[in-house]
Amino acid sequence: MDHVENMDEDIGTNASQGSATARRRNPRGQGDRLREELLDAADELLAESGDAQQLSLRQVAKRVGIAATSIYLHFPDIAELKEAVALRGFVELERARHAASRDITDPAEALLARICAFAQFALAYPGRYRLMFGPYLPTALAYGAAQSPSRRALEELAQSIQRCQEAGVARLGADPLRLAILLWASVHGFLLLRLDRPQFPWPPIEGMVTEATQRLVGLM
Amino acid sequence: MDHVENMDEDIGTNASQGSATARRRNPRGQGDRLREELLDAADELLAESGDAQQLSLRQVAKRVGIAATSIYLHFPDIAELKEAVALRGFVELERARHAASRDITDPAEALLARICAFAQFALAYPGRYRLMFGPYLPTALAYGAAQSPSRRALEELAQSIQRCQEAGVARLGADPLRLAILLWASVHGFLLLRLDRPQFPWPPIEGMVTEATQRLVGLM
DNA sequence: TGTACATCAGTGAACGCGCGTTCACTGATGTAC
DNA sequence: TGTACATCAGTGAACGCGCGTTCACTGATGTAC
DSSP states (O other): OOOOOOOOOOTTTTOSSSOOOOOOOTTTTTTTTTHHHHHHHHHHHHHHOOOSSTHHHHHHHHHTOOOOOGGTTOOHHHHHHHHHHHHHHHHHHHHHHHHTTTTSSSSHHHHHHHHHHHHHHHSSSSSHHHHHHHOOOOGTTTTTTTHHHHHHHHHHHHHHHHHHHHOOOOOOOOOHHHHHHHHHHHHHHHHHHHHOOSSOOOHHHHHHHHHHHIIIBBOO | SSSHHHOOSSTTTTOOOOOSSSOOOOOTTTTTTHHHHHHHHHHHHHHHOSSSSOOOOOHHHHHHHGGGGGGGGSSSSSHHHHHHHHHHHHHHHHHHHHHHTTTOOOHHHHHHHHHHHHHHHHHHHHHHHHHHTTTTTOOTTTTTTTTTTHHHHHHHHHHHHHHHTTSSSSSSOOOOOHHHHHHHHHHHHHHHHHHTTTSSSOOOOHHHHHHHHHHHHHHH
16 A cells, blocks of 8 residues: 555656657756756747646646756746746846837837837737736745836836926826836736737727827826 | 555545534525535635635535535536636626715716726735636636626726716717726726735825826816 | 766656546435325 | 335545656766876
């Protein structure tokens, strides 16, 4: 009764991989490459399922073509893997926002461009977006100090709004940070509801985002 | 090898229940009562965990104090149980909205009262709200015909906005249904982000909801 | 130059868990004759 | 009035699954002497 002989484990891990061609182990000193492969695989799986919560260690390992336990060489547990995926997402999102507004001088247009870039990012990578802004993001990334990426994004948004006010293209007298919170949360609702209720006849996202921005910030 | 003798099943289901006192079976002809007990238990569990996705058949059964398989007497699978829970939630939410605006004649105030009631409901029962408006709601409830409860809620919201326009207390020229979508989705974002990022220093929800409503709808 | 040894990049079997679902069953209560 | 039978409200053992995590290990490659 103590030692039950069960042989139902997956045998021949590399037998029929499908997605990944039979992997070669990394050369000596290059072990860290696997870390990137893991994050890439997690991104892929998120893109396919659109669901951050069902991303599992075993799925990631299978996608990469390694034993499930090899993940522990680079991440202490699955929560930290997810956190690393989210962190990469935040970096990318920041880049996308900057790229979108780089060549725009009019502050109102820049604000709109940034928010639209944000929305595009979310709709292009729903699983990642859900991980980044959903309930299961562990620890430091979401809140934490002023350093946390989502906090910085919010402050950048507030600055973008403030620039509109200073340029006289937005209603004065409202706290830019408060407006940023309202706007961010609104757009978050647009995105999540759109992802969660795909059957609903949603109006185009740019229009919704633009109208909400104009009304909430009071663009003129 | 074929028949492994495992005895790890939970024995003595009613042994130490904790929450529910040892249940008596319903009298003959009253079998449907269990259905309500199941829904109540699911509501309780949702209230405790706040997470619609991890609500499981076995948890519900345990809470009620019955064998897990007894659920199949009333629901063909776990998805339909969840759907029934959500449906009850929609009925309650509709009642809450109506109760909040019943005695208010000013259409703008009525609009605000309804939306605040919506927000209160969500924050009071996060798990249920997530189930109702989250990604895992099956089939007919979420979209479907004009009969679907969330669709009806949206149309009621549009009517409430239209009444404001007709009374001259809201900006004219905007499609009420479009404004309802914007407003609904915005408030959804306020709620979800607040639930998902409890550490963030959110401003009071009534203020956010009120300000968003005034700006988006153009209340005067 | 040859060899013992350390390091590195992983492997693979096993664990216990909770899950949804199946199947044959049980035991009390009502009903027909 | 007594009894056989149908119905009803459940039970309980078992299944196969995927999960995160543990543990001892393997085999290639570089390095010290």
